[in-house]
Amino acid sequence: MNVTLRGRTGHFRTVSxxxxxxxxxxxxxxxxxxxxxxxxxxxxxxxxxxxxxMVVRGAGAIGATAAYGLAQGxxxxxxxxxxxxxxxxxxxFKMLAEARPTAVDPVNAMNDVRRKMLAGKTVAERQFLALxxxxxxxxxDARHCxxxxxxxxxxxxxxxxxxxxxxxxxxxxxxxxSATAPMYAxxxxxxxxxxxxxxxxxxxxxxxxxxxxxxxQNISHQIxxxxxxxxxxxxxxxxxxxxxxxxxxxxxxEVANKIGTYTKAVLAARHKIPFYVAIPLSTIDxxxxxxxxxxxxxxxxxxxxxxWGIISNPKSKIHNSKLNQRAYIRVANPTSSxxxxxxxxxxxxxxxxxxxxxxxxKPKELWKKLHPRITAGM
Amino acid sequence: MNVTLRGRTGHFRTVSxxxxxxxxxxxxxxxxxxxxxxxxxxxxxxxxxxxxxMVVRGAGAIGATAAYGLAQGxxxxxxxxxxxxxxxxxxxFKMLAEARPTAVDPVNAMNDVRRKMLAGKTVAERQFLALxxxxxxxxxDARHCxxxxxxxxxxxxxxxxxxxxxxxxxxxxxxxxSATAPMYAxxxxxxxxxxxxxxxxxxxxxxxxxxxxxxxQNISHQIxxxxxxxxxxxxxxxxxxxxxxxxxxxxxxEVANKIGTYTKAVLAARHKIPFYVAIPLSTIDxxxxxxxxxxxxxxxxxxxxxxWGIISNPKSKIHNSKLNQRAYIRVANPTSSxxxxxxxxxxxxxxxxxxxxxxxxKPKELWKKLHPRITAGM
Numbered sequence: 055m056n057v058t059l060r061g062r063t064g065h066f067r068t069v070s071x072x073x074x075x076x077x078x079x080x081x082x083x084x085x086x087x088x089x090x091x092x093x094x095x096x097x098x099x100x101x102x103x104x105x106x107x108m109v110v111r112g113a114g115a116i117g118a119t120a121a122y123g124l125a126q127g128x129x130x131x132x133x134x135x136x137x138x139x140x141x142x143x144x145x146x147f148k149m150l151a152e153a154r155p156t157a158v159d160p161v162n163a164m165n166d167v168r169r170k171m172l173a174g175k176t177v178a179e180r181q182f183l184a185l186x187x188x189x190x191x192x193x194x195d196a197r198h199c200x201x202x203x204x205x206x207x208x209x210x211x212x213x214x215x216x217x218x219x220x221x222x223x224x225x226x227x228x229x230x231x232s233a234t235a236p237m238y239a240x241x242x243x244x245x246x247x248x249x250x251x252x253x254x255x256x257x258x259x260x261x262x263x264x265x266x267x268x269x270x271q272n273i274s275h276q277i278x279x280x281x282x283x284x285x286x287x288x289x290x291x292x293x294x295x296x297x298x299x300x301x302x303x304x305x306x307x308e309v310a311n312k313i314g315t316y317t318k319a320v321l322a323a324r325h326k327i328p329f330y331v332a333i334p335l336s337t338i339d340x341x342x343x344x345x346x347x348x349x350x351x352x353x354x355x356x357x358x359x360x361x362w363g364i365i366s367n368p369k370s371k372i373h374n375s376k377l378n379q380r381a382y383i384r385v386a387n388p389t390s391s392x393x394x395x396x397x398x399x400x401x402x403x404x405x406x407x408x409x410x411x412x413x414x415x416k417p418k419e420l421w422k423k424l425h426p427r428i429t430a431g432m
Numbered sequence: 433m434n435v436t437l438r439g440r441t442g443h444f445r446t447v448s449x450x451x452x453x454x455x456x457x458x459x460x461x462x463x464x465x466x467x468x469x470x471x472x473x474x475x476x477x478x479x480x481x482x483x484x485x486m487v488v489r490g491a492g493a494i495g496a497t498a499a500y501g502l503a504q505g506x507x508x509x510x511x512x513x514x515x516x517x518x519x520x521x522x523x524x525f526k527m528l529a530e531a532r533p534t535a536v537d538p539v540n541a542m543n544d545v546r547r548k549m550l551a552g553k554t555v556a557e558r559q560f561l562a563l564x565x566x567x568x569x570x571x572x573d574a575r576h577c578x579x580x581x582x583x584x585x586x587x588x589x590x591x592x593x594x595x596x597x598x599x600x601x602x603x604x605x606x607x608x609x610s611a612t613a614p615m616y617a618x619x620x621x622x623x624x625x626x627x628x629x630x631x632x633x634x635x636x637x638x639x640x641x642x643x644x645x646x647x648x649q650n651i652s653h654q655i656x657x658x659x660x661x662x663x664x665x666x667x668x669x670x671x672x673x674x675x676x677x678x679x680x681x682x683x684x685x686e687v688a689n690k691i692g693t694y695t696k697a698v699l700a701a702r703h704k705i706p707f708y709v710a711i712p713l714s715t716i717d718x719x720x721x722x723x724x725x726x727x728x729x730x731x732x733x734x735x736x737x738x739x740w741g742i743i744s745n746p747k748s749k750i751h752n753s754k755l756n757q758r759a760y761i762r763v764a765n766p767t768s769s770x771x772x773x774x775x776x777x778x779x780x781x782x783x784x785x786x787x788x789x790x791x792x793x794k795p796k797e798l799w800k801k802l803h804p805r806i807t808a809g810m
Contacts, residue, residue, distance in 0.1 A: 087765035250771070253736065253764075255633055255657040261737070261764035269767045277770045279633040279736050280658045281692025285728070285776035288694065314659025316666065317695060324698055350663070356746035358631065358657050359639070361739045363761030368734035383741030383761055385636050387465035387643035392655045393628070398663035 055224045055238070057090060057270050066092070067229050069110060069118040069192060073185065076129050078122045080110045083225055087266035088364050088380065098127035098146045105153035105160065112226025113159045113300065114195045114334060120150045120160030121167045121188040128184040131177060139177045143168070143184075156351075162336065163191050192228045198334045199230035201411035206236025206296065206332055209409075212245050214293040217283055219252040220312035221263035222298020222332065232332040233298040234267060236409065241273055249275040250292065252283060254312060256357035256394060280314055287325040295322050295329045296409070300397060301348060302331065304338045304425055307402030307417025308345030313395055319404035331400075331417075332409040340425060345399040358392035360384045433602045433616070435468060435648050444470070445607050447488060447496040447570060451563065454507050456500045458488045461603055465644035466742050466758065476505035476524045483531035483538065490604025491537045491678070492573045492712060498528045498538030499545045499566040506562040509555060517555045521546070521562075534729075540714065541569050570606045576712045577608035579789035584614025584674065584710055587787075590623050592671040595661055595700075597630040598690035599641035600676020600710065610710040611676040612645060614787065619651060627653040628670065630661060632690060634735035634772060658692055665703040673700050673707045674787070678775060679726060680709065682716045682803055685780030685795025686723030691773055697782040709778075709795075710787040718803060723777040736770035738762045 057066050070079045077094035078101045085091055093109065095101040101123035104110055110119050127146030131139050147168065151161050170187035174180035210216065222233035230238060237249060249268055254260035261277045268275040278286065286292050295318060301310040309315070309331050322329040342348065365379040386392070402417035415424055435444050448457045455472035456479045463469055471487065473479040479501035482488055488497050505524030509517050525546065529539050548565035552558035588594065600611035608616060615627060627646055632638035639655045646653040656664065664670050673696060679688040687693070687709050700707040720726065743757040764770070780795035793802055 087768075088762075251768075253633065255631065255659060258763050261768075265765035265768040269765055275768065277736055277764050277768055279691065279772070281633060281690075281695060282771065282773055282776075284695035284698060285691060285773050286771070288776070312659075313657065313663060317659060317662035317699060320662060320699055320702055321695060354746070358655055360741055360744060360746060361761060361763055363738055363763040364766075365743075365759050366738060366762035368732070368738060368760045381743050381759065381761060382746045383739060383759060384466075384744035385739055385741040386631075386639035386655050387647055388742075389647045390465075390629075390639075390643040390653065390655055393660065393664070394657070395660055395663050398666070 055229060055267065055271060059090060067192070067196070068112070068115045068225050069122065069228050071122045071125070071185070071188065076126055078119060078126055080104055080119065081225065082109050083111060083263070084109060086225070087262045095126070097130060098123045098150065101126060102149045102153040105150070112221070113157070113337060114199070114227030115225065116154060116157055117159035117163035117336070118188070118192040118195055118228045120153070121163040121191040123150045124164045124167050125184040125188040128171065129181045131181070134177050136177060139180065159336065166191055195227055195334070196229040198411040199224070199227050199232060199235045202232055202332050202334065202409055203230055203235030203239030205414055206330070206409040207239035207243060209294060209328070209330060210236055210240035210245055210247055212247070214247040215250065215291055216247055217250045217252065217292045217295045217318065218264060219260060219297045219315050219318055220254045221259040221267070223264050223267040225263050225267060226298065231267070232334065233296045234264070235332060236296060237273060238271060241271065247274070249273060250283070250286065251275055251277050252280050252314065252318070253277055254314065255280055258361065259312070283318055284321045287321050287327060292327055295327060297331055299331050299333050299337055302333055302338050302408060302420070303342050303345055304340040304420045305343055306345060307405065307408070307420055309400045309405060309417070310345065310348045310397050311400065313398050316398040316400045319400045323404045328406040329404060330407050330409055331405055335410055335412070335428065338420065340428070345401065348397070348399055350398070351396040353394045353396045355392040355394055358394045359386040359390070433607060433645065433649060437468060445570070445574070446493045446603050447500065447606050449500045449503070449563070449566065454504055456497060456504055458482055458497065459603065460487050461489060461641070462487060464603070465640045473504070475508060476501045476528065479504060480527045480531040483528070491535070491715065492577070492605030493603070494532060494535055495537035495541035496566070496570040496573055496606045498531070499541040499569040501528045502542045502545050503562040503566040506549065507559045509559070512555050514555060517558065537714065544569055573605055573712070574607040576789040577602070577605050577610060577613045580610055580710050580712065580787055581608055581613030581617030583792050584708070584787040585617035585621060587672060587706070587708060588614055588618035588623055588625055590625070592625040593628065593669055594625055595628045595630065595670045595673045595696065596642060597638060597675045597693050597696055598632045599637040601642050601645040603641050603645060604676065609645070610712065611674045612642070613710060614674060615651060616649060619649065625652070627651060628661070628664065629653055629655045630658050630692065630696070631655055632692065633658055636739065637690070661696055662699045665699050665705060670705055673705060675709055677709050677711050677715055680711055680716050680786060680798070681720050681723055682718040682798045683721055684723060685783065685786070685798055687778045687783060687795070688723065688726045688775050689778065691776050694776040694778045697778045701782045706784040707782060708785050708787055709783055713788055713790070713806065716798065718806070723779065726775070726777055728776070729774040731772045731774045733770040733772055736772045737764040737768070
């Protein structure tokens with residue numbers, strides 16, 4: 055998407071590749087929203103480290119990063135011995151897969167690259183095909199998000215107030231995003247609307263990443279405490295909710311997403327506000343039989359007990375973004391501990407529709423209407 | 433309640449009076465949970481300033497502070513001219529009433545003190561009666577909270593997990609608190625239970641004040657993000673919710689309280705978890721006809737856009753409490769703004785019961801069962 059720096063606007067992808075330098079180019083997301091910086095990894099080991107260290111996060115974005123990382127590793131190989139090349143690329147694959155062991159997207163993306171690469175008969179051909187496949191993967195990811203936007207934009211009417219939770223924006227994908235895609239498409243169609251970004255404690259991705267994204271695209275928005283959405287719904291100030299997801303169960307329509315999503319779905323149902331989940335098809339798990347079995351990660355207590363930001367003056371209107379002023383503060387009572395479940399599961403009955411690149415489905419219709427198309431290769 | 437400092441445990445009230453020094457003694461709440469300090473005001477002007485600056489907050493606590501402040505001002509008068517004394521005490525009353533203009537508790541408390549004081553025939557008698565009345569007011573506040581505890585403790589069974597929101601603890605009253613009172617009483621009865629404290633963004637009173645209080649009384653507790661309660665309820669990990677209130681409508685049973693209370697009530701109702709509101713009788717508004725008319729304060733954006741705490745290391749288990757390390761950090765995107773409603777209103781249908789010093793009532797029964805007793809002078 056567009057990013058404006060020092061008055062100039064340029065188009066950036068979250069993940070891209072510099073073929074001349076054989077380098078994966080990543081937006082350093084840990085510095086956002088206080089600084090915008092593109093970093094280039096020198097080799098596949100640095101790429102794996104960037105995934106581990108959460109320089110890049112989000113299903114689509116880490117999938118593309120791993121795909122590029124595999125091509126990067128393949129292209130670094132010197133020689134023409136196919137057997138040695140295969141051993142080398144196996145090592146690259148393994149290191150990138152282990153960078154974030156619970157994520158499925160990097161492995162799926164690299165399987166795709168490897169399969170296409172093996173059509174080559176020489177090392178040089180395979181190196182060429184690996185990069186072509188990684189580029190294709192990244193382009194597909196971006197295109198699928200655009201399709202989500204095309205379908206989802208129909209839900210957005212002029213003057214609407216839209217609530218979103220966490221960041222399912224372009225920073226979580228190669229471009230455009232999932233939950234934000236309908237907003238960007240609606241904006242392109244000239245529609246006017248306002249977005250409330252849940253802060254999304256404890257990691258505050260709504261206040262940092264989503265708010266930054268929307269500000270860059272000049273979309274009217276305000277940040278609210280996670281506590282405030284219920285009150286705004288009660289007063290008729292929210293018309294539509296769109297969130298992303300980490301895993302949608304194709305068999306039941308249940309949606310796993312950032313902690314707090316379930317709460318917003320319960321509130322939306324009470325107030326008869328449409329609640330949509332926007333996802334690429336790769337987010338659908340066609341195997342798992344019940345949401346209760348989705349493992350819920352318990353994260354670091356320190357996330358709940360404090361916060362990260364830039365040391366600042368609350369009365370100031372201008373916020374200095376010197377990164378040497380970035381600090382962690384302990385907010386909570388020093389002798390208290392915390393529970394920190396990272397995700398929750400929303401039942402199908404609370405979800406109005408699932409926005410996918412191939413259309414909008416009722417959550418309980420995924421298995422009947424979408425699964426046959428998937429198994430038939432669309 | 434008890435506070436343990438450097439290994440020694442002492443009993444403290446949030447607000448008390450040092451007659452020898454003619455000084456109101458206040459726990460400096462802005463330093464909690466990172467430091468515990470009692471400050472003494474030198475005169476009624478300093479007492480008024482302490483209310484304005486939120487050294488002390490909470491309905492019961494500021495009521496008692498104003499009552500003591502009026503006595504403090506009366507006792508500082510030199511001379512025996514009753515007319516001059518009256519002019520002086522009127523000035524004291526006015527300054528303390530204007531310290532937090534929207535609050536009703538200071539005015540109600542001072543009216544009580546003034547009425548009793550006027551029974552005195554000399555300046556010296558009135559000075560004596562003013563302090564006696566202020567002491568009586570503070571003792572009543574503490575006793576009412578104990579009664580809330582006595583009634584509410586019946587709801588707490590061994591092994592329960594209790595959720596609370598914000599701080600309706602002893603720091604908001606003279607002692608014992610409202611929402612926490614049943615917990616302290618149940619603990620005294622030897623019951624074992626666990627408390628989840630909602631962080632309560634944006635001001636984090638749950639993570640700071642409530643967690644500190646519970647830690648001081650050795651009550652098992654954990655802080656959770658405001659987003660997490662829905663998930664915990666879904667997994668059967670919450671058995672009871674108790675919160676306080678800023679205003680309960682006696683005619684409808686609607687409850688105004690810290691933003692996010694309504695959300696927790698909606699979630700509790702969905703999961704059939706009992707949801708109680710604990711209040712002294714002074715919190716009931718017998719006049720207002722509908723909750724929608726309760727003014728909802730829009731607070732500073734900076735509260736939502738950042739946080740206050742002690743600069744620390746997230747990996748550290750020991751948190752330094754040097755107050756010169758207290759800082760405000762900007763968490764949110766620097767160019768984004770916020771909405772910050774401070775309160776919300778929960779309808780009676782979502783509330784299981786109102787715990788008062790004179791018993792537990794269904795919210796819609798307040799008018800029929802409690803109001804006649806109030807008007808009959810109990």
